[in-house]
Amino acid sequence: MTKIKAWLAAARLRTLPLSVSGIIVGASLGFGALLQVDHEFWKSELFWLAILVTIGFQVLSNFANDYGDGIRGTDAKRQGEKRMVASGIISPKQMKIGMIITGIITFFLSTVLIFMAFGNESFIISFVFFNLTIVSIIAAIKYTVGKKAYGYSGLGDVFVFLFFGLLSVLGSYYLFTHNLNFQLLLPAFSIGCFSTAVLNLNNMRDIENDAEANKNTLVVKLGSKRAKKYHTFLLLFGMLCAVIYTIINYREPLQFIYLIAFVPFLANLKTVFKNTVPMLLDVELKKVALSTFLFAVLFSIFM
Secondary structure, X not given: OOHHHHHHHHHXXXXXXHHOHHHHHHHHHHHHHHHOOOOOXXXXXXXXXXXXXXXXXXXXXXXXXXXXXXXXXXXXXXOXXXXXXXXXXXXXXXXXXXXXXXXXXXXHHHHHHHHHHHOOXXXXXXXXXXXXXXXXXXXHHHOOOOOOOHXXXXXXXXXXXXXXXXXXXXXXXXXXXXXXOHHHHHHHHHHHHHHHHHHHHHHHHOHHHHHHOOOOOHHHHXXXXXXXXXXXXXXXXXXXXXXXXXXXXXXXXXXXXXXXXXXXXXXXXXXXXXXXXXXXXXXXXXXXXXXXXXXXXXXXXXX
16 A cells, blocks of 8 residues: 555545535525525635635544554454554554644634634634634544543544534534524534434444443443434434424425435434444445435535
């Protein structure tokens, strides 16, 4: 494996569509509320900067996850997709440098985004977003790095729900409008639940390896049976929130076209409850992640 391929593998490009789903939803709703122009949020520089910042956070988190699990030995007996530090393809020192560079670039892009969104007109709001950037960088690293890595104590789900759901949707909406409303919690909950479901699938797949490595994910704490019920709640509640938001803001039947993306979710639930071999859930990760991205796109275009 060449170094370029190794770094691309460590970046886990397949996770990027999921990471930008909240930005797509929040930006589309914010752009429409601000300019009363439907379905053209992708023409905004703010949108693309927000996408780049989010990708930066996701890649940083993936690098940190590779590094943290690698030096702890969690990935030593990992089956399936290789991890670069654990396999020795990228050294811990090299991965650290990669994390630092990614963090600096992401911080710079986030600073530009904040300045473009708020300029000099609101120091307090700029200061809040500036600190949210710092908190996001720290959270991305601390997931598996350090003595108190929260990914090892079952708090990863909270991180994903807050950052991929609430902060992603509400934050990107605020970048456009400089205000919020309570209805936005519904699509934010949807994205947060779907994203957390992907993490839950990942942890159900790795339950045996994680338990052996003392990585106490929520799935390890709950056990497979209750983790499946938790997974059902995440997907069903996420779907319900989206439907309620659409009913509140109903204009035409086409707004419900995103229901197409829910078909794979329901098929996933059936597969999860029948599953007895955790490693076979790996393919389900892509199904739920890409379905979340499809939901975000359809919801944003037709809402």
